[in-house]
Each structure stands twice: as structure tokens, then as C-alpha cells.
Amino acid sequence: MTDRKAIISVSNLVKHYDDFKAVQGLSFDVYENEIFGLLGPNGAGKTTTLEIIETLRSKTSGEVTVDGLNIDTNASAIKQIIGVQLQAAGYYPNLNLVELLELFAGLYGVDISPMEMLAKVNLQDKAKAKYKELSGGQKQRFSIATTLINSPKIIFLDEPTTGLDPQARRNLWDLISEIRNSGTTVVLTTHYMDEAEQLCDRVAFVEAGKIIALDTPDQLIDNLIASGFERKKEVKAANLEDVFINLTGKEWRE
Amino acid sequence: MKTNIEDKKPNSHSGAGGYNHTKATLALAKASFRSITRSPSAVIFTLAFPLIFIVVFGFIGGGGIKLDVAVAPGSDLNNPVIVALEKTSVIRLTKNDTQENIDKNLEKGAYDALISVEKNPNGLPAYFTNVKYTSASLTNGNVLRSVLNDIAQQLNTVNQKPAVTEIRATTITGRLHRTIDFILPGQLGFSLLSTGVFGTAFIFFALRQNLVIKRFFATPVRRSSIVLGEAIARIGFALLGALFIILIGHFCFQFTLINGALTVFNMLVLATIGVIVFMGFGFVVSGLAKSESTIPPISNIITLPQFLLSGTFFSINAFPAWLQPISRALPLTYLNDAMRKVAFEGANLWDVRQQILIMLLWGIGIYAVAVKTFKWE
Numbered sequence: 001m002t003d004r005k006a007i008i009s010v011s012n013l014v015k016h017y018d019d020f021k022a023v024q025g026l027s028f029d030v031y032e033n034e035i036f037g038l039l040g041p042n043g044a045g046k047t048t049t050l051e052i053i054e055t056l057r058s059k060t061s062g063e064v065t066v067d068g069l070n071i072d073t074n075a076s077a078i079k080q081i082i083g084v085q086l087q088a089a090g091y092y093p094n095l096n097l098v099e100l101l102e103l104f105a106g107l108y109g110v111d112i113s114p115m116e117m118l119a120k121v122n123l124q125d126k127a128k129a130k131y132k133e134l135s136g137g138q139k140q141r142f143s144i145a146t147t148l149i150n151s152p153k154i155i156f157l158d159e160p161t162t163g164l165d166p167q168a169r170r171n172l173w174d175l176i177s178e179i180r181n182s183g184t185t186v187v188l189t190t191h192y193m194d195e196a197e198q199l200c201d202r203v204a205f206v207e208a209g210k211i212i213a214l215d216t217p218d219q220l221i222d223n224l225i226a227s228g229f230e231r232k233k234e235v236k237a238a239n240l241e242d243v244f245i246n247l248t249g250k251e252w253r254e
Numbered sequence: 255m256k257t258n259i260e261d262k263k264p265n266s267h268s269g270a271g272g273y274n275h276t277k278a279t280l281a282l283a284k285a286s287f288r289s290i291t292r293s294p295s296a297v298i299f300t301l302a303f304p305l306i307f308i309v310v311f312g313f314i315g316g317g318g319i320k321l322d323v324a325v326a327p328g329s330d331l332n333n334p335v336i337v338a339l340e341k342t343s344v345i346r347l348t349k350n351d352t353q354e355n356i357d358k359n360l361e362k363g364a365y366d367a368l369i370s371v372e373k374n375p376n377g378l379p380a381y382f383t384n385v386k387y388t389s390a391s392l393t394n395g396n397v398l399r400s401v402l403n404d405i406a407q408q409l410n411t412v413n414q415k416p417a418v419t420e421i422r423a424t425t426i427t428g429r430l431h432r433t434i435d436f437i438l439p440g441q442l443g444f445s446l447l448s449t450g451v452f453g454t455a456f457i458f459f460a461l462r463q464n465l466v467i468k469r470f471f472a473t474p475v476r477r478s479s480i481v482l483g484e485a486i487a488r489i490g491f492a493l494l495g496a497l498f499i500i501l502i503g504h505f506c507f508q509f510t511l512i513n514g515a516l517t518v519f520n521m522l523v524l525a526t527i528g529v530i531v532f533m534g535f536g537f538v539v540s541g542l543a544k545s546e547s548t549i550p551p552i553s554n555i556i557t558l559p560q561f562l563l564s565g566t567f568f569s570i571n572a573f574p575a576w577l578q579p580i581s582r583a584l585p586l587t588y589l590n591d592a593m594r595k596v597a598f599e600g601a602n603l604w605d606v607r608q609q610i611l612i613m614l615l616w617g618i619g620i621y622a623v624a625v626k627t628f629k630w631e
Contacts, residue, residue, distance in 0.1 A: 106281020
């Protein structure tokens with residue numbers, strides 16, 4: 001894996017808020033065309049780290065480059081090659097989805113067809129709806145559509161599946177995988193380990209502003225087993241979510 | 255799910271140098287304009303409220319004052335006094351009301367006076383005219399008093415040569431100053447104040463609170479484009495509203511536009527200056543507000559005193575002397591003043607430079623405060 005090209009390089013990243021040390025010397029690389037997961041409990045520094053890479057937040061010290069561009073000197077150029085989905089961000093009031101996409105096209109300085117963008121996230125029939133009228137899953141898919149407007153090299157998704165039901169979550173995993181398969185690097189945060197295991201090519205565990213583990217999900221699990229770990233309960237061939245999906249079907253509810 | 259993410263065009267976004275800030279600004283202006291036109295509060299404050307006041311004052315204002323005078327039941331109607339009063343246009347005589355009704359309405363001021371004329375059985379003068387005024391309507395009572403004096407003078411001097419002087423009054427045909435000529439510029443000023451303060455405060459607070467601005471910051475857009483785009487939309491909306499109010503006033507209520515289209519243009523220039531200054535207040539409010547519910551009270555602290563004290567409804571000359579300096583310190587006073595001078599007196603923009611200058615000083619002051627208090631996040 002190490003021979004792959006890094007598209008994001010973070011080294012010794014530090015962020016202090018007054019007395020609080022949110023990020024304490026993070027270093028990691030994100031490779032081109034992978035889905036990279038930042039995992040960890042609330043307050044571990046995941047969102048802060050993402051927002052520093054996205055050039056939305058200043059850092060205290062450290063080096064970050066995105067596609068060879070330094071975040072200190074090339075913030076504007078970086079913004080043009082990334083797509084950002086924020087946790088809990090809203091959109092301009094009183095506009096429908098097509099109008100919002102037109103606005104973002106103007107903000108990115110690109111010409112797009114709003115309907116094509118909506119088709120990418122399967123929201124064509126919601127073209128005239130307002131953002132706040134959408135369901136949780138639709139809101140997340142629309143947010144992802146806005147990250148794709150400038151045909152970015154990297155997209156950042158901050159807790160994209162939080163609060164979604166199992167069908168909507170799986171549906172979003174498919175969408176994110178497709179985006180990666182089409183050549184875009186994806187960096188996401190999540191609290192769900194099953195999601196990270198299924199979706200991410202590599203994951204970093206962040207705890208109290210430090211990375212405590214970084215590898216492929218498979219390798220991390222193998223390492224744990226090799227250390228002699230055993231689950232208390234015998235694992236069955238299926239879990240309760242499998243039962244849920246089996247009973248309620250895979251199709252996504254609106 | 256069917257997607258076509260594969261068909262990305264790698265050259266569809268412009269390079270670092272090719273980013274077009276004008277395009278971003280205009281995209282924001284367009285979005286903001288659409289949003290404003292769909293916002294009920296913007297439409298109500300900018301158009302509905304001012305129009306309601308204009309319609310109300312437009313209808314009641316047309317004919318100047320009217321005096322409601324009741325003729326006492328049983329009074330002799332065929333006498334020269336009543337005949338003369340009937341010919342007086344400012345007086346509306348009611349001849350067939352009951353005494354009970356008349357008393358009630360006098361008390362309320364619905365009648366301005368009660369009049370009865372009786373023949374003098376003892377010769378001269380031929381008639382006694384008894385007038386009962388009401389303290390509920392003193393001003394109109396005084397007008398009636400002078401009307402009656404005038405009538406009495408004329409009737410008494412029939413066929414007589416005046417001993418001292420005869421007053422020969424003529425009236426030149428001047429421009430008719432209707433109530434609408436005073437009310438409309440005031441309402442226009444109020445409309446611009448509301449759009450500028452409330453609209454700006456709400457939208458920037460909402461954009462900040464809902465992280466809309468943060469999402470904008472993740473795009474290459476500049477902060478100046480965000481402010482400028484918003485300003486273009488708001489000024490555009492305010493000017494369309496102003497134009498609408500002026501045209502309704504002109505065509506439905508004969509609002510005086512002394513130099514026609516040029517007057518309208520000058521008024522719109524003044525409106526632009528006004529709304530830019532008032533937007534400064536809006537930026538300050540959006541920065542000071544801690545929650546959405548604190549925006550209306552803070553905005554009202556700014557708009558209400560101006561609404562009441564800046565000559566929106568009454569000339570500030572009618573205020574007590576101690577209040578007038580406060581009125582003369584408010585920016586809306588100068589906008590109203592300039593608007594009236596331009597619309598009715600035909601002043602050009604240079605003639606109202608003093609008013610414009612004071613508004614600009616307010617603008618400089620308020621934007622200096624806005625820069626300190628405005629919050630992006």
C-alpha cells in the first residue's frame with residue numbers, strides 16, 4: 001500500500017483553542033482514489049482536523065499539503081479541487097434544489113446542469129423541493145451533490161450517515177463507493193464501525209487529538225486477533241441489522 | 255441507484271487564475287433576490303405596509319378638512335345663514351338628526367358643532383345664530399368660528415359701503431399639495447428602512463447560524479462577494495418596491511412628480527443611498543443578535559424611533575421644541591426631507607446635497623460600527 005501516491009499529507013498537525021489542545025501532532029497520508037476514514041469518539045479532533053485540511057480553520061502548527069498545494073499559501077486553489085460536506089450545514093433559505101445548485105455553480109465558477117447533478121444522487125424528482133422539505137437521507141445526498149459540482153479530486157464528508165435509517169445508510173455507502181470508483185478520493189468521519197469496515201479502504205483512529213492506529217480495517221482486526229483477543233459471545237453468521245434489512249427490504253424509503 | 259459520476263469533465267472547472275469573482279457575486283445576488291421575493295416578511299414590510307398607509311391617506315387626504323355641523327332639530331332652514339353655510343365647501347351640514355344623537359356625537363367629536371338659527375321677533379338683527387362647539391374637536395371648531403365670522407360679516411355688510419377697509423383676497427393657482435405628497439415619501443423612507451435593517455439582519459444571522467456562510471467559505475468565493483451579492487439583491491428589491499410605490503401613488507392618488515421621469519430617477523438615487531445606509535444598521539444588528547428572537551427587538555429600537563420621529567406621518571415642525579433636535583439627528587429625517595423636496599418642489603440632487611451629506615455621514619459612522627460588530631461565524 002505504501003507505494004501509492006499520497007494526495008493529502010498531514011504532518012505534526014497541532015491545533016490549540018486557548019487552553020484546549022484539540023489536535024496534538026497528527027500525521028497521516030491519504031492516498032489517491034481511496035476512501036479514508038477518520039474514526040474516534042466525539043471531541044477527539046476529527047472535525048477540527050477535517051476543517052483545517054479544508055482550509056476553513058487555521059492551524060496552530062504543522063504541515064498540510066493537498067494535491068501538492070500548501071494550505072497556508074494556496075487555500076484558494078485547494079478550495080477549487082475539493083468538495084466539502086459539513087456536519088449539520090444548512091443552505092440558502094427559500095430556494096429549491098435546482099436553484100441551490102445554480103448558486104453553488106456560480107460560487108465555484110463552473111457550468112453544470114443542475115438536473116444532471118441531481119441525477120447523480122437520484123434526486124431528480126425533488127428538483128423543485130426546498131432543502132428543509134427533504135428526508136434525512138435525501139438531505140445528505142443533496143449535500144454530497146453540492147460537493148461534486150466542481151468535479152473535485154477529493155471530497156470530505158463529515159458524519160454523512162449519522163441519524164439515517166439502515167436502508168438510507170446502505171444507499172449512501174453505495175453512492176460514496178461509486179464516487180470513489182469514478183476516481184475521486186473520499187475522506188470521511190464516522191462513529192459507526194460497521195460502516196468503516198464495509199466502506200473504508202483505510203481508517204485512522206483518533207483519540208484525544210492523536211492517531212492511535214492507522215491501517216486497513218482488515219489488518220487492524222487481524223492485529224487485534226493476533227494479540228489474543230476473543231469476543232465474549234460467539235459471533236453468529238448474521239447480526240440484527242441483517243435481520244432488519246432482510247425483513248424490511250433493501251429499497252430505500254423516503 | 256443509477257449514477258453517471260464517471261462522465262466527469264476534468265477541465266470543467268477553471269484553474270486558479272480563471273476563477274471569476276463577478277460570476278460568483280452575481281450568482282449570490284440572483285439567489286438572494288429569489289429568496290427575498292419569496293420571504294413573506296420582506297414583501298410585507300417593503301410593499302404591503304407602505305401601500306396600506308398610502309391607500310388610507312390617499313383616500314382620506316384628497317379634499318382637505320371637512321367640518322361636520324349638525325343643525326338643531328326644528329331650526330328654521332330658510333334663512334340666509336344656513337343658505338350661506340350650505341354653499342361653503344368645507345362644511346357638511348346634517349339637518350335631520352335627533353337631539354339625542356347629536357349630543358352623543360358632539361361629545362365624541364363626530365360632530366364639530368351644533369348650530370341653530372332663530373328669527374328675532376324684536377326686529378334687528380333679523381336672526382340669532384347659536385353655535386355650540388365641542389371640546390372634543392377644538393381645531394375644527396376654530397375653523398368653523400372663522401367661517402361663521404366671515405359669513406356674518408358678508409351678510410351684515412350687504413348694500414353697505416365699508417367704513418374702514420374691504421379685504422380683497424385673491425388666491426394664486428399654486429400646486430395642490432395633497433396629503434399623499436407628504437405621506438408617500440415618508441412611507442417610502444419607512445419601506446427602505448425596514449428592508450435595509452430587518453432584511454439584512456435576518457439574512458446574515460440566518461446564514462451564519464445555519465452554517466450557510468461556512469459552506470460558502472469552502473468554495474473559492476470571497477467575503478466581499480458575499481456582502482456585495484447580498485447588497486445588490488437587497489438594493490434591487492428595495493428599488494423595485496420604491497418604483498412600485500411611487501407609480502401606484504402617482505397614478506392612483508395623484509402623487510406629484512414635478513419633473514416626471516427625472517423626479518422618479520432622483521428619488522431612486524436617494525432610495526439607493528438610503529437603503530445602503532440602513533443596511534449598515536442591519537449588519538450591526540446581525541452581529542449583536544444572540545438568537546433569532548432578539549433580532550426584532552433590536553431592529554425595532556433602530557426603526558421605531560425613526561418611524562415616529564422622522565416625519566413619516568407628521569412634519570417634525572409639529573413636534574415639541576425639545577423633541578425636534580432628536581428628530582433632526584436621525585438619518586430617515588433627511589431621506590424623507592430630500593424625497594419631499596425632490597418630488598414636490600422639483601429639487602435636483604445638488605439642491606439636497608446637505609441631506610445627502612448627512613446620510614453619508616451616518617453611513618460612514620454605522621459601517622465603522624458594523625466592521626467591529628459583524629460576525630462571519
